[in-house]
Amino acid sequence: MLTWIALLRGINVGGKHRLPMSELVDILQSLRLHNVKTYIQSGNAVFQSSGPIAATLDAEIAATIEQRHGFRPRVLLLSTDQFADAVASNPFPEADDAPKTLHLFFLASPPTAPDLEALHKVQAPSERFHLTDPVFYLYTPDGFGRSKLAERAERYLGVAATARNWRTVKQLWDMATAL
Numbered sequence: 001m002l003t004w005i006a007l008l009r010g011i012n013v014g015g016k017h018r019l020p021m022s023e024l025v026d027i028l029q030s031l032r033l034h035n036v037k038t039y040i041q042s043g044n045a046v047f048q049s050s051g052p053i054a055a056t057l058d059a060e061i062a063a064t065i066e067q068r069h070g071f072r073p074r075v076l077l078l079s080t081d082q083f084a085d086a087v088a089s090n091p092f093p094e095a096d097d098a099p100k101t102l103h104l105f106f107l108a109s110p111p112t113a114p115d116l117e118a119l120h121k122v123q124a125p126s127e128r129f130h131l132t133d134p135v136f137y138l139y140t141p142d143g144f145g146r147s148k149l150a151e152r153a154e155r156y157l158g159v160a161a162t163a164r165n166w167r168t169v170k171q172l173w174d175m176a177t178a179l
Contacts, residue, residue, distance in 0.1 A: 003179045005044075009074040011042065089135070102140075105135065111131070112158065
């Protein structure tokens with residue numbers, strides 16, 4: 001069986017787009033996925049498939065959620081190899097001691113023309129970032145919620161993304177490797 005990680009964007013945030021994790025498990029199981037596990041309420045799931053994943057599975061998950069709950073979240077699927085690369089490529093090992101200071105923006109596609117100059121202009125003195133094709137790493141020791149760079153990263157990168165803090169990334173990796 002192959003193991004996958006699903007990251008859903010914009011669910012259970014500020015009382016909008018409510019999706020209980022038990023419902024997400026039911027949805028994924030209805031799509032013939034196995035050993036489904038979720039982590040916290042922000043749309044993180046790890047599951048296995050008995051064969052290769054169809055290129056349309058992300059759209060199928062989103063469509064099923066829309067059919068059952070009336071909204072369509074962005075769904076990003078990552079193989080364990082892709083996720084392992086993101087974890088291993090972390091350029092900010094100091095985040096191990098303060099995992100909420102690092103956020104990984106998983107990108108829907110490689111950015112073709114990121115506005116790095118704009119990213120540097122809004123970057124606070126304490127902040128650092130690193131961009132790879134599939135991930136934008138943002139280290140914010142003074143707080144992610146106060147970061148103008150965090151707020152504008154997706155716009156300046158020019159691609160859709162969904163962010164997870166280092167603690168969540170590590171937990172999802174642990175869950176995936178345990179399956």
